[in-house]
Amino acid sequence: MLPTRRQLLQATSCGFGYLALSALCQQSLQAEATNTLxxxxxxxxxxxxxxxxxxxxGGPAQLDMFDYKPQTGQKKHPGSVYPFRQRGESGLWISDLLPETSRHADNLCVINGMYADTGNHAQSFLQLHSGERLRSRPSLGAWINYGLGTENQNLPGFISLHTSKPSVYTSAFLPPVYAGTPIGVNGESMSTASINNIRGEHLTRDDKRRQLDFVQSLNRQHAQHSPDPSQLEGVIESMELAFRMQSTAPALLDTSTESEETLRRYRVGKSLSVGTCTPSDFGRQCLLARRFAEAGVRFIELNHGSWDQHTHHRRDLEANCEATDAPIAALLDDLEMRGLLDETLVVWGGEFGRPGLTPDDGKNETGHNFRGFTFWLAGGGVKGGYVHGKTDETGSRAVEGKVHFRDLHATILHALGLQHDQLTFHHEGRDHRLTGPEGGKVVSELFA
Incomplete structure (x- = not known):
């Protein structure tokens, strides 16, 4: 759509010639960008x-949640210091710290053979999200957005909730339209978090549309003469998406329409009995995730931390479990009840795990363990009530069914119908992919 005569006349007051602008806009019709989303x-x-x-x-303590290492014999070795029980018909071992999540034991596909390349938080967190430890690369969500587009043209294909790390949602060398939309960044409370600049009352919707059409005509003209227009085309599409989002996103972010019972199940606003975590943040994240999934958002990331429990392992682990257990269970409940769990792959985990304590460990200190830790999946066609892989008797390293982050990425892409070795983007003279030059392996045993 071209700018109106009124807009063009107004533009001449800024030093532009009407005839030149008219010719520019006519040329822009030949440079219409396709909808890559x-x-x-x-x-x-x-x-x-x-x-x-x-x-x-931060590194969840898997030995006290999902990877049961009972303390037996006279010599107590490091392992699980909280009681476990077998849950559901499958008899999956899950800690007493997770009574609500335990109700979904028969939906959980637990990977106890995860391993990574480093025990440093920043590098391993980057590898978890992008496949590489040292350089900025597109995140998992951006690759999926690039490969599949969005189900709802009025919403982003990728949303990241409550994060302060751009590596979580960056598109890096992919066009910026594939980047995640962050909501609740830098520790902002999720109760007030929104999408920046999503509201604007200074113009009517029609006037906003005419204003954007004029700006886009300039952008497309500029893109015609750019040696690499892909980044500018991404900006053009991002602006179009932002305009469409103004009529859809605010209603999705407004949880006041939910019942009191729903807010209670998700623990929105509930105080914790231990620690200093804020369950209202994570409960609201889970509730928003359900709403975004229903609306057709392709990739939704929720962030909770920190699980980096060094000197107060028991206290902080109990606080983190209390903050996340019920909201996660409520999310799984709603996805299942609404018929969304079968078509939604839920993934839980962190950048690595933690070594075990002994029951009489007075120091109550733990470190980092990247050689053997736990992820779990649910929905999306995976086997429920199933455990894949194992660590040694003290949980210090994966010894069977080992799964690297590259394998996890390949498996997630496979669940969505994407081939990790074919999903590529040409940049700086070569084709890049999420699983890197080393590649990954689809863990087919995880699927029903």
């Missing part, structure tokens, strides 16, 4: 349509 058909049969990633940053 349009929904795409995956090359292989997908098991899932979308991903909800529950990112537990």
């Amino acid at each position: 349009a929904q795409k058909v995956p090359p292989i049969r997908p098991r899932a349509k979308r991903v909800i990633f529950l990112c537990m940053s």
Whole structure:
């Protein structure tokens, strides 16, 4: 759509000539950008349509939640210091710290053979999200957005909730339209978090549309003469998406329409009995994740931290479990009840795990363990009530069914109908992919 005569006349007051601008806008018709966020058909049969990633940053203590290492014999070795029980018909071992999540034992596919390349938080966190430890690369969500587009043209294909780390949502060398939309950054309370500049009352919707059409005509003219227009085209599409979001996103972010019972199940606003975490933040994240999944957002990342429990392992672990257990269970409940769990792959985990304590460890200190830790999946066609891989008797390293981050990435892409070795983007003279030059392996045993 071209700018109106009124807009062009107004522009002349800023030093532009009307005839020149008119010619510019006519030329811009030849440079219409295609909608790269349009929904795409995956090359292989997908098991899932979308991903909800529950990112537990800092290193969750898997031995006290999902990887049971009982303390036996006279010599107490490091292992699980909280009681476990077998849950559901599958008999999955889950800690008493997670009574609500335990109700979903028969939906959980637990990977106890995870391993990474480093025990440093920043590098391993970057590798978890982008496949590389040292350089900025597109995040998992951006790759999925690039490969599949969005189901809802009025919303982003990728949303990141409550994060202060751009590595979580960056598109890096992919066009910026594939980047995640952050909501609740830098520790902002989720009760007030929104999408920046999503509201604007200074113009009517029609006037906003005419204003944007004029700006876009200039952008497209500039893109015609750019040696690499892909970045500018991404900005053009991002601006179009932002305009469409103004009529859709505010209603999705408004949880006041939810019932009191729903808010209670998600623990929105509930105080904790231990620690200093804020459950209202994570409960609201889970509730928003359900709403965004229903609305067709392709990749939704939730962030909770910190699980970096060094000197107060028991206290902080109990606080983190209390803050996340019920909200995660409520999310799984709602996805299942609404028929969304089968087509939604839920992923839980952090950048690595933690070594075990002995029951009489007075120091109550733990470190980092990247050689053997736990992720779990649910929905999206995975086997429920299933454990893949194992660590040694003290949980110090994976010894069977080992799964690297590259393998996890390849498996998530496979669940969505994408081939990790074919999903590439040409940049700086070569093709890049999420799983890197080393590649990954789809863990087919995880699927039903």
